[in-house]
Amino acid sequence: MNGTINLGGNIYRITHLGKGKLPMGGITYEGDILILANYRNDTPVTIPIHQLRNPREWYTRIVMLNIAGGEMRMLTHRELREWQGEQYKMNRSTYKRMPAIRTTIRFTADGTTAELEGNFNIDLGNPMLLYLLGNRPKVSGLFEMHDRLPLSSLGYNANGKASMQIFTPEQCDILGESFSEPIVCVTHEFRQFTSEGLIGIGFLARNIVAFDFNNNYLYIKE
Numbered sequence: 670m671n672g673t674i675n676l677g678g679n680i681y682r683i684t685h686l687g688k689g690k691l692p693m694g695g696i697t698y699e700g701d702i703l704i705l706a707n708y709r710n711d712t713p714v715t716i717p718i719h720q721l722r723n724p725r726e727w728y729t730r731i732v733m734l735n736i737a738g739g740e741m742r743m744l745t746h747r748e749l750r751e752w753q754g755e756q757y758k759m760n761r762s763t764y765k766r767m768p769a770i771r772t773t774i775r776f777t778a779d780g781t782t783a784e785l786e787g788n789f790n791i792d793l794g795n796p797m798l799l800y801l802l803g804n805r806p807k808v809s810g811l812f813e814m815h816d817r818l819p820l821s822s823l824g825y826n827a828n829g830k831a832s833m834q835i836f837t838p839e840q841c842d843i844l845g846e847s848f849s850e851p852i853v854c855v856t857h858e859f860r861q862f863t864s865e866g867l868i869g870i871g872f873l874a875r876n877i878v879a880f881d882f883n884n885n886y887l888y889i890k891e
Contacts, residue, residue, distance in 0.1 A: 730882035756890030787865030795869025
């Protein structure tokens with residue numbers, strides 16, 4: 670075929686598209702298989718975790734990630750019940766149906782506390798704690814309303830264009846977790862996204878997490 674796909678802000682040309690199953694040890698992938706003409710990455714194969722299935726309990730898509738410990742494994746429904754993490758409902762009302770959570774993120778800086786309510790993608794491709802999408806009205810309104818939440822330090826993309834600003838609050842609270850002096854990126858790059866921001870590895874790596882993609886729940890366990 671002659672199509673394109675956007676991965677992490679980069680456009681890749683699709684030369685072939687198929688469907689299939691790929692067994693990988695104790696995990697099976699089932700879904701679309703794309704061959705990209707101009708893909709450049711140290712990892713030759715990239716697999717979306719929401720399409721991973723558990724051969725021990727077919728059609729179960731429950732993925733446990735211990736990022737700090739370098740572990741990923743599939744759970745059964747029984748193992749998930751015994752796991753007992755804090756539960757958060759996910760939705761797919763976003764770009765490319767990426768998993769997201771509706772929540773309120775709280776920022777504290779220079780004696781000011783500000784809250785940003787919205788829909789936030791859970792993004793395993795984001796190495797940072799949090800990206801805020803500056804083109805979204807709620808995000809731009811947050812900084813217009815609270816002048817004590819200053820934006821600073823321009824960041825640049827590969828083409829040398831200013832693509833983001835850095836916001837470093839004294840504290841940031843996300844889904845019951847508090848982060849001291851985190852680096853929060855505010856970008857206008859991802860205009861195709863319909864969420865207010867992207868919660869990344871900087872958040873997920875603090876705890877062990879489990880995604881129940883069958884029922885759209887995220888579980889967080891210390």
